[in-house]
Amino acid sequence: MKKHRGLKRYYRNLAFQNDFDKMTWLDFNKPDTWFDRWHLHFDWKGYGNNSFKRRKPHLDKLFRHFEILVDKTKLLKTDFQLYAIILDFDSYSDALFLHTPNSNGNAFPFKISDLTSKSNLTNQQLDNYISDLKGYKILYGQAGENFCLIYKENIGQPFE
Secondary structure, eight states, rough: OOOTHHHHHHHHHHTTOGGHHHHHTSSSSOOTTTOOEEEEETTEEEEESSSHHHHHHHHHHHHHHHHHHHHHTTTTTSSSSSEEEEEEOOOOGGGGEEEEEOOTOSSOOOOSOBBSSSSSOHHHHHHHHHHTOOOOEEEEESSSEEEEEEEEEEEEEOOO
């Protein structure tokens, strides 16, 4: 197994980095801007798959970026959906999504069937983290692995 160097600095940087600062192409001021289920992952190496202690800083960063996107979407001149999908045990796949009507013809609003408000997460630490979130609507589903879809009411199109 290869030793990962610089993890202390990596986790320290997670706490304050803003990934949107690096995305010069991300422009919410253009009237013709659209997003086709655009998403951003925060744990590219899957560090959080083996330990919730390693997953939590990535989740914290995801929700910090969620709040940044809430402010940025106020500039959009079109309908949108802003949501996060968190998988039970696959930290690599946790992502923040932005979706608008688009020229690719993908369905808007995006819908997932068979979602429920009752938790199905088997990862107890993740379930506790998710249930402690304030100001978010949480829906649960199953597609190969249990997951939760998280969004804010009155921010974009709802999922219910």
